[in-house]
Amino acid sequence: MNIKLAELEHRKGEPLPFQVTLDADELKKRHHEIRGITPVTASGEAVQLGNLYYVKGSMKADVNFVCARCLNPFVDQATVDFSETFALSDDPILQDDEDSDILPLEGDEIELDSLLQEDFLLAMPTFPLCEEDCKGLCPTCGVNRNEVACSCKNERVDPRLAGLADFFKDSK
Structure with a gap:
């Protein structure tokens, strides 16, 4: 799913709600600990404030893992919050602070799918545990x-x- 910058500009600071479903097979291929996964539903809102574009929301899915300690399979109801800030690639704010969390935008759209996939995968545990005190x-x-x-x-x-x-x- 892509969010058009022109649509955010026309809303004049009013949030644009969105809902998207991520490809579960692609996520499963990219994380070796995920044994199975339901479709990941992401919902949130995007807004333009000044020269910056903000995207925030939450993703939910049931993820099947195998415990790294006892080897028992278990299901984790994963909820991953996300929040990203964007600026046009020629915006001076990007040149002023090289270590900022502001992502550069190329073109006239915010491409959500790859961004949300990355946020979801980074939130998944490297060594999943069925219980914290397993x-x-x-x-x-x-x-x-x-x-x-x-x-x-x-x-x-x-x-x-x-x-x-x-x-x-x-x-x-």
Whole structure:
């Protein structure tokens, strides 16, 4: 979906509402942790204030992941807010501040699809967890520690510090 700058100028500061559905297959291909996804619905508004163009809103979708710790599949109801500011590429505000978050506009339209896809993908977790306090799998017996408590001793001693363990045994 594209938003025409001329349409925003005619509205004279009045927000232009929009609604768009992003291609779920494209998003799934671009993020290796996404196992499945419902169509992403984005709704928001665009407005021109002075020389700047603002686009803000929210995206929603159900995303299927596999937990990085326990390997159980789960569904996350993702809600991603977005807010972007644009200026024409020849606007002096872009030359004055090279580190600004203002995006340059080429042409007479704001192209939303690729921008929203990028915002959505950046909000997705790199290591998805079914629960924030997921205990994961036991490295010794492989049991899911969220479901069953195992009695394995999983103490790891750094071989560089193993000599210190012997030192403290003698002091007891």
